[in-house]
Amino acid sequence: xxxxxxxxxxxxxxxxxxxxxxxxxxxxxxxxxxxxxxxxxxxxxxxxxxxxxxxxxxxxxxxxxxxxxxxxxxxxxxxxxxxxxxxxxxxxxxxxxxxxxxxxxxxxxxxxxxxxxxxxxxxxxxxxxxxxxxxxxxxxxxxxxxxxxxxxxxxxxxxxxxxxxxxxxxxxxxxxxxxxxxxxxxxxx
Numbered sequence: 001x002x003x004x005x006x007x008x009x010x011x012x013x014x015x016x017x018x019x020x021x022x023x024x025x026x027x028x029x030x031x032x033x034x035x036x037x038x039x040x041x042x043x044x045x046x047x048x049x050x051x052x053x054x055x056x057x058x059x060x061x062x063x064x065x066x067x068x069x070x071x072x073x074x075x076x077x078x079x080x081x082x083x084x085x086x087x088x089x090x091x092x093x094x095x096x097x098x099x100x101x102x103x104x105x106x107x108x109x110x111x112x113x114x115x116x117x118x119x120x121x122x123x124x125x126x127x128x129x130x131x132x133x134x135x136x137x138x139x140x141x142x143x144x145x146x147x148x149x150x151x152x153x154x155x156x157x158x159x160x161x162x163x164x165x166x167x168x169x170x171x172x173x174x175x176x177x178x179x180x181x182x183x184x185x186x187x188x189x
């Protein structure tokens with residue numbers, strides 16, 4: 001065997017050992033009563049609370065919907081959805097994680113509007129406790145076929161009125177007014 005062949009043999013053997021060493025066998029359930037947890041769907045992204053740089057500025061929540069409610073500690077909150085004639089919003093009780101009520105409620109409202117031709121990449125909710133004002137900042141996916149301005153008046157009513165009523169109707173959140181922005185720019189309704 002020449003030097004090149006020896007080098008290749010050692011290199012391939014080393015790569016195989018490294019590759020095999022990094023593999024971990026699946027857990028065995030033989031003889032035990034343990035069950036594996038259900039996997040979360042790969043297209044589910046949960047909003048996460050990120051503290052603002054200065055706590056006096058309020059709390060900023062970011063994410064995209066839907067919010068995973070598999071937690072055992074859930075509470076019931078009221079979210080609002082538009083009626084079929086886009087004349088009013090109707091209450092609907094949903095279960096959300098107790099420690100993430102606000103962001104989960106926003107996610108529940110938004111999941112209805114994330115359709116095949118209108119795709120939200122995410123959102124931020126900034127709550128200013130001193131004024132009771134919440135700002136919902138949308139991030140429309142770059143490849144979305146439709147933008148916020150191309151939504152019909154009924155669709156705009158449904159989206160913005162549902163979020164506004166959901167955020168201002170829960171007394172625990174102490175939100176009095178809601179502003180809507182898209183990447184920081186005010187959305188004029």
